[in-house]
Amino acid sequence: MTLVSAAGFAEAERAAAAIDIAGVTKAYGQGENRFVALKNVSMTIRDNEFFTLLGPSGCGKTTLLRILAGFEAVTEGKVALFGQNIAGLPANKRSVNTVFQHYALFPHMTVAENVAYGLHRLKRPADEIKRTVACTLELVKMDRFVDRRPGQLSGGQQQRVALARALAPHPKVLLLDEPLSALDLKLRQAMRTELKHLQKATGITFVFVTHDQEEALSMSDRIAVMSEGQVQQVGTPTQIYEYPVNRFVASFIGDANFIDVEIEEVERGVATCRTARGLMLEADNLAGHKPGGRSTLFLRPEKVRLSSVGGFGTPGKVQTVDYLGQSTFYHVDIGEDSPVMVEARNQDNGDFAYKVGDAVSVGFGSGALRILAQ
Structure with missing residues (x-):
């Protein structure tokens, strides 16, 4: 291997796909005790991608x-690394390294x-x-600590060492x-x-596991949202947040309003x-639903607009006010089964724009309402 500098590793010719996962099922146990952890999972992870x-x-x-x-074997399906089927390949024979949640450094x-x-x-x-060693420690900004032992380092420094060892x-x-779950905010x-x-500097494909939506949105090139052993949606952070395919994805990524409707036209x-x-509401129909069917509208709280009574929109009344620092969450009753969540930036003087019991108008901007595909 040739290391050209701490700014990055030498580039090599690579295929377009780093990992191909095709029809992977993983089951544990037999008979009544059988548990299926993964159900027919398929996806492609691209080379030089930060995939979550x-x-x-x-x-x-x-x-x-x-x-x-390589720590678990598939029950069904195939896994390929740069075109090579690795489903039966031992962990030490794969060009793959892992950074664990608790770092696993030698004390x-x-x-x-x-x-x-x-x-x-x-x-x-x-x-x-x-x-x-010198180049990699410089890359993770730990070159000043070469002679220290893990017990002499902070949690963040230990994580950097674990990254350097894996890289x-x-x-x-x-x-x-x-890898970030043990660190403070x-x-x-x-x-x-x-x-x-680091991912961009090294050119290595990163596959990152997290339950933290903010982490995923801020770091990833693409995200696979999973639930109950199945992939719900794969897309860029913008696609996942703005155009979720179903209610689970919409609710798991950020906050969301859902309104059950019948499509008239x-x-x-x-x-x-x-x-x-x-x-009566108008919504983007990207999924191509037909008139007469029932579906669910999806709306992010920050896309709802509040104004004083008499303003353009649907009349409502503020039920609760939740102060979050930079913004405030209002729950507004508009006469439907559930109140509408509205996120609004706070005024410059820190005062709330509205208080509990205020009559308001709720406006939905053009394109803010979307019909979920599923």
Whole structure:
């Protein structure tokens, strides 16, 4: 391996797809005790991509990561790494490294020795190991701590060492199993930027597992949202947030309003819909629903507009006010089964624009309402 500088690793010719996952099912146990953790999962992870597996606990994301690492075998299906079927390949034969949630550093070794460990196992020449350790520690900004042991480092510093150890052999794919979960909020936010920078600097495909929606949105090139062992949607952060395919994705990524409707008319991609209480609303009909069917409208709270009574929109009354610092959440009763959530930036003087009991008008901007595909 050739390391050209701490700014990045040497580029190599790569195929368009780093990982192909086709029809993967993973089951544990037999008969009545059989549990299916993954159900016919298929997706392609591109080369030089920051790809995130996102979902709640128990959705199967860590199981899928362990299959990619070689720690679990598939029950059915195929997994290919740059075109090579690796479903039956042992973990130590794959060009894949993993950064675990708790780092798993060797406490008796120095920082430099921890980073060099994998290179020694690969029987790399001594001079190459020395250069690689120095370059990789510089890349993660830990070159000043080469002689310290893990117990002498903060949590964030330990994470950087774990990253350096995983990056040093220059794997084709780096797997990251919730590596930020043990850090405090401010450090997590700082490390998001660092991880994205490392991915771009090294050119290595990162596969990141998290249940944190904000992490996924801020770092990822693409996201796979998972639930109950199945992939619900794969897309860019914008696609996942703005155009969720179903109610689970819409509710798991951020906050969302849902309004059950009957579609009255469709014209040029816009559907006129009637709610259970007779309110008429227009919504983008990207999924191509037909008139006469029932469906669900989706609306982000920050896309709802509040104004004083008499303004343009639907009349309502403020039920609750939740102050969040930069913004305030209002729950507004518009006569439907559930109140509408509205997120509004706070006034410059910090006062609330509205208080509980205020009569208001609720406006839905053009394109803010969308009909869910499923």
